Amino acid sequence: MKELTNKTVKQLVSGLEAKEFTCLELIRAYIDNIQKKDVLIGAYLEADLYKAEEQAKYADLQREKGRHTSPLCGIPFAVKDNICAKETKTTCASRILEGFTSPYDATVISNLKSHGMIVLGKTNMDEFGMGASGESSAYKITKNPIDTTRTAGGSSCGSAAAVASNQAPFALGSDTGGSVRQPSSFCGLVGIKPTYGSISRYGLVSFAPSLDQIGIISKTVEDNAHILNEAWGYDKKDATSIKGERPDCLKDIDRGVSHMTVALPYEIFDMDILPEIKEATMNTAELLRSLGCNIINCKLPDMEKLTACYFILSCAEASSNLARYDGIRYGNRAKEYGSIEELYINSRSEGFGEEVKRRTMLGTFALSSGYYQKYYISALRMKGAIENEYKHILKSCHAILTPTYPTTAFLLGEKKTALDSFKNDLFTVGANLSGLPSITLPVGRDKNSLPIGISLMGNYMDEPTLYRISNAIEGGLS
Amino acid sequence: MTNKYQAVIGLEVHVELNTVTKIFCSCKREFAAPPNSHICPVCMGLPGALPVLNSKVVEYAVKAGLATNCKINEISKHDRKHYFYPDLPKGYQISQFDLPLCQDGYITIKSGEVDKAISITRIHIEEDAGKLIHEGDNTLIDYNRCGVPLIEIVSAPMLSSGKEAKEYLQKLRTLLIYSGVSRCEMNKGEMRCDVNISVKEKNNSHNGVRREIKNLNSFQFVAKAIEREFERQVKEIEEGKTITEQTLGYDSKEDRIFVMREKESAADYRYLREPDMPPIYVDRQTVEKLRKELPKMPDERKRIYMNDYSLSEYDSETLTANKELSDYFEMTVKHTSTPKLLANLLLGEYSRLNKTPQFTCPIPPENTAALCNLTASETINSSNAKKLALLMWNEGCEPYETVKRLSMEQINDKDMLTKIAVNAIESSPKLIEDYKKGKKQASKAIMGRAMGISKGNANPILLEEIIEKLLKELTT
Numbered sequence: 001m002k003e004l005t006n007k008t009v010k011q012l013v014s015g016l017e018a019k020e021f022t023c024l025e026l027i028r029a030y031i032d033n034i035q036k037k038d039v040l041i042g043a044y045l046e047a048d049l050y051k052a053e054e055q056a057k058y059a060d061l062q063r064e065k066g067r068h069t070s071p072l073c074g075i076p077f078a079v080k081d082n083i084c085a086k087e088t089k090t091t092c093a094s095r096i097l098e099g100f101t102s103p104y105d106a107t108v109i110s111n112l113k114s115h116g117m118i119v120l121g122k123t124n125m126d127e128f129g130m131g132a133s134g135e136s137s138a139y140k141i142t143k144n145p146i147d148t149t150r151t152a153g154g155s156s157c158g159s160a161a162a163v164a165s166n167q168a169p170f171a172l173g174s175d176t177g178g179s180v181r182q183p184s185s186f187c188g189l190v191g192i193k194p195t196y197g198s199i200s201r202y203g204l205v206s207f208a209p210s211l212d213q214i215g216i217i218s219k220t221v222e223d224n225a226h227i228l229n230e231a232w233g234y235d236k237k238d239a240t241s242i243k244g245e246r247p248d249c250l251k252d253i254d255r256g257v258s259h260m261t262v263a264l265p266y267e268i269f270d271m272d273i274l275p276e277i278k279e280a281t282m283n284t285a286e287l288l289r290s291l292g293c294n295i296i297n298c299k300l301p302d303m304e305k306l307t308a309c310y311f312i313l314s315c316a317e318a319s320s321n322l323a324r325y326d327g328i329r330y331g332n333r334a335k336e337y338g339s340i341e342e343l344y345i346n347s348r349s350e351g352f353g354e355e356v357k358r359r360t361m362l363g364t365f366a367l368s369s370g371y372y373q374k375y376y377i378s379a380l381r382m383k384g385a386i387e388n389e390y391k392h393i394l395k396s397c398h399a400i401l402t403p404t405y406p407t408t409a410f411l412l413g414e415k416k417t418a419l420d421s422f423k424n425d426l427f428t429v430g431a432n433l434s435g436l437p438s439i440t441l442p443v444g445r446d447k448n449s450l451p452i453g454i455s456l457m458g459n460y461m462d463e464p465t466l467y468r469i470s471n472a473i474e475g476g477l478s
Numbered sequence: 479m480t481n482k483y484q485a486v487i488g489l490e491v492h493v494e495l496n497t498v499t500k501i502f503c504s505c506k507r508e509f510a511a512p513p514n515s516h517i518c519p520v521c522m523g524l525p526g527a528l529p530v531l532n533s534k535v536v537e538y539a540v541k542a543g544l545a546t547n548c549k550i551n552e553i554s555k556h557d558r559k560h561y562f563y564p565d566l567p568k569g570y571q572i573s574q575f576d577l578p579l580c581q582d583g584y585i586t587i588k589s590g591e592v593d594k595a596i597s598i599t600r601i602h603i604e605e606d607a608g609k610l611i612h613e614g615d616n617t618l619i620d621y622n623r624c625g626v627p628l629i630e631i632v633s634a635p636m637l638s639s640g641k642e643a644k645e646y647l648q649k650l651r652t653l654l655i656y657s658g659v660s661r662c663e664m665n666k667g668e669m670r671c672d673v674n675i676s677v678k679e680k681n682n683s684h685n686g687v688r689r690e691i692k693n694l695n696s697f698q699f700v701a702k703a704i705e706r707e708f709e710r711q712v713k714e715i716e717e718g719k720t721i722t723e724q725t726l727g728y729d730s731k732e733d734r735i736f737v738m739r740e741k742e743s744a745a746d747y748r749y750l751r752e753p754d755m756p757p758i759y760v761d762r763q764t765v766e767k768l769r770k771e772l773p774k775m776p777d778e779r780k781r782i783y784m785n786d787y788s789l790s791e792y793d794s795e796t797l798t799a800n801k802e803l804s805d806y807f808e809m810t811v812k813h814t815s816t817p818k819l820l821a822n823l824l825l826g827e828y829s830r831l832n833k834t835p836q837f838t839c840p841i842p843p844e845n846t847a848a849l850c851n852l853t854a855s856e857t858i859n860s861s862n863a864k865k866l867a868l869l870m871w872n873e874g875c876e877p878y879e880t881v882k883r884l885s886m887e888q889i890n891d892k893d894m895l896t897k898i899a900v901n902a903i904e905s906s907p908k909l910i911e912d913y914k915k916g917k918k919q920a921s922k923a924i925m926g927r928a929m930g931i932s933k934g935n936a937n938p939i940l941l942e943e944i945i946e947k948l949l950k951e952l953t954t
Contacts (some may be wrong), residue, residue, distance in 0.1 A: 084526045097525065104519055106526060205525040210753035239530045239755040320558055320750045323569025324523045328619075344562055367560075367748035380751065 004029040005166035009223040012169055013071045016063065023063065023074030023118075027056035030076055030120060034167050040148060042140045043162035045081050046089050047121025052076060055118045062116060072230065073116030078168035080159045081122040082129060083214065084203040085109045088119070092205050093137035094127045096351025097331045106203020107235045108172065108214055115230060120168055123158025127353045128322065129176055129207040131155050132421045133412070134183075136355040141412060144186060146450060150409040153183030159217050160187040170218040170227055176207045177310055178405070178428025180215030181440040185453025186409035188442040190224045190470070191217045193428075195461045196435030197242040198228075200235030208317035209240075210383075211310070211432040221441060221474045225249035225467040242461070249463050257472045258292030260465075262456070263397040265300045273406040280444040280452040281403050287476045288401075288469070296397060301389040303426045305382060310429040311422050312366050312379035318356075319363030325351060358418060387434040390457070394436070398465050399456040402427045404440040408450035431457050439466045441474060483715070484680045485708045487643055487673060488635035489700075491650060492628050493660045494606070494668040495538045501605050501627035502529030502572065509666045513611075513620040521625035523568035528754050531556075535627040536579065536758060538659040539603045540768050542629055543580030545657040545775060546598050546650070550765050554579045554602075556752035561745070564619055565608035573630075575749040578602035579758065585653060586777065587645040588795075596646055597634035604628050629659075635674065635685065640701035640708075647671065647697045648799070652776055656801050663835075664695050671700050677711040677721070686711070687721040691728055692738065703728035706735045779804055787817035796825055802837035803829075806846075813847030816854040823850060827867045841870050848877040859938055862886045890937045892944070898936060899944045902928035903952070914953055921949055 004026055007015065015021055031049045038044050059074035068074075079085060082092045084102035086109075091097040109119065126136040134142040134157025142157040144150040145165035152161040156173030160183035163171050173180040175193035184191025192215050199214040206212060216231065218224040232246040264285045269278055285295045327333035327347025334346030352360070366375040393400060406424050410416075431438035438457040446452055454473075458466040500507055503520035519527035543550050557575035558568075583598035606626040611618040631650065637643045651662045651669060662669040671694045676686035691707060694700045706728070711721060723741040728734075774782075776798040783794035798804045807824055811817050823846070828839060839846075849870065853863045858881055866886065869875040881887060889895060902924050903910060909927075913920040925945055929936055 082526075090525060092525070100525070102526065103524070104527075202528050203526040206754075208753070209528075237530060238528050240753075316750060317753055320560060320570060320748075323560055323562070324525075324567060326562060326564075326569060328564050329522070329567060330524075340564065364748065367750055369746050369748075372749070376750070 005033050005169075007169065008220050009072075009075060009169050009218065009226060010220070012075055016074055017071060023056040023059040024053065026074065027052050027076055027118065027120075030167065033165075034120070037165050037167060040143065041145055041161050041165050041167070042142045043123055043152075043158040043165065043167055044078070044121045045091065045093065045124050045139055045158065048088065048119075049121075052118050052120055059116045059118065068116055070115035070230075072112075074118065075115075076118040076120045076168060077112065078120050078123050078159055078162040078171035079109065080125050080156050080171070080173045082125060082174055082205040082207075083109065083172055084205070085119050085122070088122060090122070090205065091139070092128045093125045093139055094325075094351065094353065094356070095138045095332055096325045096348070098351075100331050102203075104203065107200035107237060108231050109203065111231060111233060123156070123162055123171060125158055126155035126179075127356050128205070128318070129155040129174060129179055129212075130318070130355045130359055132178070132182060132424065133410070133416075134158070135412065136353055138353055143412065144409050146188060147409065147448070149411055150450070151186065151412050153186035153409065155179040156183050156215075156217065160184055160189055160191070163187070163189055163217050163219060170216060170223055172231075173215050173217050174204055174207070175213050175215045175428075175432065176211045176314060177425045177432050180217060181428050181438060181453070181455060182405050182425075184217050185404040185440045185442070185451065188451030188453075189217050189219060190221050190439065190441045190474075191215060192224055192228060192439045192463070192466070193431050193437065194228055194232065194463055195242070195437045196432075197238075197240050198232045198246065198437075198461070198463075200233065200238040200241050202235055202237040206317075206321040208314040209321065210317060211314060213432070221439075221467055221470040222250070222253060224439070225253055225463075228463060247461055247464050249467050252464050252468050253471045255468055256291060257288055257469055259294075260292075260469065261294040261296060261397040262288055262399050262401050262469065263296050263298035263393060264401045266297045267300065268402060271406070273403060274408060274446065276444070276446040277403045277406065277408070277452050281401065281454050284443050284454050284473060285401060287473060291472055291476060293469075293472075298393050298397065298400060300393075300400075300402075301386050301430065306386060306429055306433065307422050307426055309379045309382040309386065310425065310433060311362075312375050313383060313433075315359045315363035316366045316376050316379075317363070319360045319367065322352070322356065322360055327351070355418070383433050386430065387436075390430060390434040390436055391460075394457075394459045398462075399458045399469055402455050402457070404428065404453035404455040408446045408448070408452060427455055436460060437463050437466055439463075439470055441470050443473065443477060482679060483677050483708075483712050485638055485704065486635045486676045486678060486685050487637040487639075487704060489633045489637065489643060489646065490672040490674070491631045491633075491647070492670045492672075493542070493631065493654060493662060494666075495535060495627040495629060496658065496660050497532060497534045497538065497627055499532055499534075500625035501532050501535050501603070502625055505625065507626050508622070511622055513618070514622060516622045517624065521567070522621060529572060529752075531755055531758065532627065535603055536760060537768055538627075538657075539579050539601060539629050540760060540765060541657040541772060542631070542654055542659045543583060543601050544765070544769050544772060545653040545659075546580075546583040546585050546601070546631070548580035548583030548598060548601060550580055550760055551577060552761065553577065553757050553759055555757040556755050558750045558752055559747040560750070561747060563607070564617070565610050565621075565624075567608070567621065567624060570750075571605060571607065572752055573604035574602035579760070585646070585649050587642065587649050589642055589645065594642075596636050599632045599634050601629050601631050604630060635676075640704035643673065643704055644697045644701040647700060652799055652801070656775055657772055664697075667695065670695055673700060673704060673707075675704060675707050675711075677708060677715065687723055689721075689724045689726055691726045691735070694728060696730075699728055699730050702730070702733055703735065706733065710735055773801075773805075776801075776804070779808075783817075783821075787811065787821075789817060789821050793821045793825060797821060800837050806837065806839055806843065810843040810846045810850075813844050814850045814854075816850050819850045819853055820846070823867065827864055828871075831868070831871045839871075840874065845870060845877050852877060852881060856888055856890060856937065857881065858886050859888045859935070861934060861938075862888070885933065886935060888937050889932055889935050890940065892940065895932075895936060895941050895944050896948075898928050898931050899941065899948055901931055902945070903948060910952065913949060921945060924949070
């Protein structure tokens with residue numbers, strides 16, 4: 001049984017259907033792995049293994065009686081700690097939400113649960129999603145399973161580490177500026193930030209709502225497409241969710257890339273990027289060409305504008321969203337205070353970490369009168385312009401190919417300034433600012449054997465094409 | 479002294495909309511429900527919960543805009559207004575900042591003898607906050623009111639006295655009740671008013687420094703608070719003091735203005751475009767559809783009452799100030815040719831019988847029309863008309879049947895009336911003596927006696943004529 005946890009979702013589904021193993025055996029294999037490995041990796045903040053076992057027994061019962069409604073019945077998954085699951089702690093890895101238990105399920109959770117799927121636990125993250133290494137978590141450091149001296153990335157560090165270390169077959173993350181894709185690439189996984197409004201945000205604790213999107217981290221392209229099919233859907237509880245039919249992400253996945261066009265911005269080869277990553281990106285383009293795909297050049301939007309715009313909007317919205325954590329109704333309340341103002345100040349000073357405080361202050365500044373027009377309104381305008389630029393590029397191609405991140409997984413404790421971190425988001429933030437889908441997948445290793453990921457960004461709601469190209473690359477590499 | 483000065487007043491009025499559910503979630507909107515019984519993750523602002531706009535709120539706000547002659551913006555948006563307070567669970571209120579739903583309207587009020595148009599700068603939608611309840615050293619919070627839909631109606635600074643402000647508020651309230659968007663019950667906090675007031679010398683074109691009087695919950699208090707603050711500012715100016723920005727309260731028990739806080743600088747609400755909801759689109763078709771749903775408005779009704787029914791301006795004004803009353807008038811007037819009699823009945827007897835704050839009449843309009851017709855045709859006299867109205871209101875009596883059953887028909891026959899008069903005179907020798915001695919009021923007593931003999935059914939005018947004639951004959 002011990003190789004169960006190595007399997008992909010697809011393999012697990014066929015194993016369960018063929019009755020090679022039961023849901024309970026599967027869950028126990030994961031529990032076993034979590035108990036053995038997570039002391040070292042630190043992927044989970046909380047795993048309610050007893051509850052998972054009970055649900056697995058129920059799933060087996062359903063399967064025995066043929067009452068299960070979905071082939072995914074009994075498949076477990078890990079959830080980033082900023083996505084609410086009923087009667088489960090949701091802390092966003094912050095002290096300010098210490099002990100907070102959500103009274104409701106996020107829509108994505110109830111959608112997956114309706115298939116009989118099982119939540120294994122909540123995964124570690126950068127506090128409220130703010131960070132790129134997991135190190136801003138108030139609770140623990142998540143290590144990269146491939147090299148435990150290194151970061152698993154961020155902010156969805158725990159979700160990526162859990163999948164990479166076989167502690168979950170797939171995981172949900174959230175992506176505001178690359179938080180699903182960067183850790184996926186650091187851990188050698190497939191990660192998607194789908195079209196804005198595809199997976200309901202209801203129950204995702206907001207960081208920057210106009211950029212936030214729940215995403216999926218998996219071992220294979222096909223697994224990823226399969227889960228997105230189930231997670232995507234209009235939700236009347238989320239006013240930004242897309243109405244109408246979702247595209248079928250699996251239908252065309254094996255059709256190959258012949259006569260398709262992918263744009264590769266050649267300017268990236270002049271950028272400050274790890275050479276092996278440039279090489280891997282070039283090799284991917286060559287692979288696509290050999291499979292019959294046209295490769296064209298394109299010019300990306302101004303990268304400095306991109307990161308500045310992201311910086312202002314995400315901080316401004318974050319400062320607003322974090323205003324509700326005031327110590328009055330839930331979460332951390334300071335023990336000592338003499339007035340209501342002191343209660344706010346002390347609770348928030350104690351409850352928030354450094355990175356969150358820094359961004360909240362920057363955001364508050366950007367929204368204050370006198371600076372509002374100069375920063376916030378300009379950034380809003382720029383967001384619209386960036387969206388148009390990407391859409392323009394995508395008129396002449398099916399996808400844009402870039403590296404996912406300028407580096408591979410860096411060392412834990414490596415000092416990075418906030419500004420450096422933002423600069424490194426240059427390939428990921430475009431998809432959030434434009435609302436377009438973007439997927440990362442592993443295409444090689446650097447000289448330290450660390451995974452390298454490339455990204456494909458596609459048209460609005462055109463995830464099927466991204467999966468189709470990704471699947472061709474994945475197949476071509478194996 | 480105060481004649482030299484003029485008050486410049488603008489009002490910000492918050493009105494609770496009459497929807498079944500709240501503005502961004504499906505919790506019920508209910509007054510005086512047990513504390514925290516109508517709350518959910520959305521109105522509590524729990525982590526991860528998202529607001530979704532109740533489309534009824536937009537419809538109602540558009541109707542309020544149409545009723546006040548506003549332009550309805552095809553695109554408007556939500557903005558977050560940030561401040562920390564324990565009754566505000568998200569740390570911001572979802573409101574509208576630079577693109578309100580409605581703008582540039584006006585309403586007409588009576589200012590003395592003339593009509594005056596008061597501009598409405600804007601109407602926007604927003605959510606209400608919760609309520610703090612202080613008990614000893616503890617403060618409890620009731621979040622039921624969180625997310626209750628409000629519209630804020632901002633007037634231009636065009637009012638110049640407490641009386642005008644009161645006129646404006648009454649007119650606004652009438653229009654909103656007509657539109658069906660709110661009941662505007664002040665005692666339930668469904669209509670709340672903040673006053674902005676400055677004072678300037680009459681010939682000065684620049685306004686003075688503005689002060690705000692907060693949370694006034696009756697029109698009377700608004701008028702009084704304005705008068706007190708006007709006097710206060712005039713006094714300060716006369717004493718050579720500089721008027722500073724202040725936020726004020728009004729103590730209605732002592733009829734006195736008090737200072738809540740001095741404003742050091744304008745509050746910075748750090749408005750942010752609400753990213754959780756798309757902009758609000760209201761197309762022309764929707765606006766026209768909503769316009770058609772509005773009833774005839776009071777100004778138009780008033781014109782019709784004066785022109786078509788020849789009612790006085792005062793009667794028309796009074797009837798139309800109350801929508802239920804005016805609706806009842808319109809339902810009834812179709813069945814009668816005597817609108818004036820009907821207006822008198824509604825404003826007199828019926829208004830006395832009505833015990834509800836609005837107007838709730840248990841009598842079917844056809845029956846009221848019948849009552850008017852019975853009076854107009856002199857089938858019953860005025861005192862019997864009152865008696866009949868009372869029976870119809872309290873006991874649900876049918877008018878024609880009751881007139882027959884209780885023999886209330888007026889006696890108009892002259893021979894019959896003469897008999898009654900003779901009977902009354904013959905049975906009152908003492909009164910006749912008095913009359914002969916010159917006590918003219920004795921005739922009134924004889925009239926009373928005669929009415930009694932007729933069981934109150936005599937035509938009083940004819941009867942009186944006959945008695946006068948007979949008495950004159952007796953003395954000559």
